[in-house]
Amino acid sequence: xxxxxxxxxxxxxxxxxxxxxxxxxxxxxxxxxxxxxxxxxxxxxxxxxxxxxxxxxxxxxxxxxxxxxxxxxxxxxxxxxxxxxxxxxxxxxxxxxxxxxxxxxxxxxxxxxxxxxxxxxxxxxxxxxxxxxxxxxxxxxxxxxxxxxxxxxxxxxxxxxxxxxxxxxxxxxxxxxxxxxxxxxxxxxxxxxxxxxxxxxxxxxxxxxxxxxxxxxxxxxxxxxxx
Numbered sequence: 001x002x003x004x005x006x007x008x009x010x011x012x013x014x015x016x017x018x019x020x021x022x023x024x025x026x027x028x029x030x031x032x033x034x035x036x037x038x039x040x041x042x043x044x045x046x047x048x049x050x051x052x053x054x055x056x057x058x059x060x061x062x063x064x065x066x067x068x069x070x071x072x073x074x075x076x077x078x079x080x081x082x083x084x085x086x087x088x089x090x091x092x093x094x095x096x097x098x099x100x101x102x103x104x105x106x107x108x109x110x111x112x113x114x115x116x117x118x119x120x121x122x123x124x125x126x127x128x129x130x131x132x133x134x135x136x137x138x139x140x141x142x143x144x145x146x147x148x149x150x151x152x153x154x155x156x157x158x159x160x161x162x163x164x165x166x167x168x169x170x171x172x173x174x175x176x177x178x179x180x181x182x183x184x185x186x187x188x189x190x191x192x193x194x195x196x197x198x199x200x201x202x203x204x205x206x207x208x209x210x211x212x213x214x215x216x217x218x219x220x221x222x223x224x225x226x227x
Contacts, residue, residue, distance in 0.1 A: 009069030063196020
């Protein structure tokens with residue numbers, strides 16, 4: 001199975017094409033950016049596909065990061081993935097940001113609790129944690145950093161994601177040994193592809209996984225009555 005993976009959830013715009021059999025990606029590109037995903041994504045995908053033998057027709061599936069992350073970024077990536085899947089008539093699956101961050105930690109047989117922490121601002125993180133062997137310690141949720149550390153317990157932790165620094169500082173303050181995974185601020189698109197290959201399209205739809213409500217809400221009370 002050949003998979004196109006797309007990630008626009010956080011401070012990077014990424015895409016790669018990989019075969020489900022493993023090995024290095026056939027083509028990949030990542031641009032670090034806080035804004036501008038909408039303008040950057042389609043040209044980036046075109047460049048990645050241009051370096052993929054067989055091009056778009058060789059794809060069997062599209063995987064896209066569905067969050068948590070930027071509301072705007074998620075919509076951009078998901079819309080592009082759906083459009084490509086529709087045009088090629090191939091399945092499109094969603095992969096959570098937290099799962100993509102945890103993948104390399106679990107695969108690396110880390111003997112610590114594996115933690116994915118995405119900065120949710122104002123001292124909060126989107127968090128998921130797995131014990132060595134894959135048992136869920138903390139299911140995906142939005143937490144204050146100190147509350148998150150207390151839920152993790154006293155075992156040493158390895159943290160990946162944009163909230164790793166904040167969580168590691170809180171862990172240190174509470175006497176918990178914390179290590180930040182190197183070069184793991186954002187999801188690796190190759191891991192998005194690997195997880196996307198394993199996903200059941202019926203159970204992993206390409207829909208936003210926000211974990212909290214939008215900051216902007218409709219002003220229902222200020223709406224004018226319809227004629």
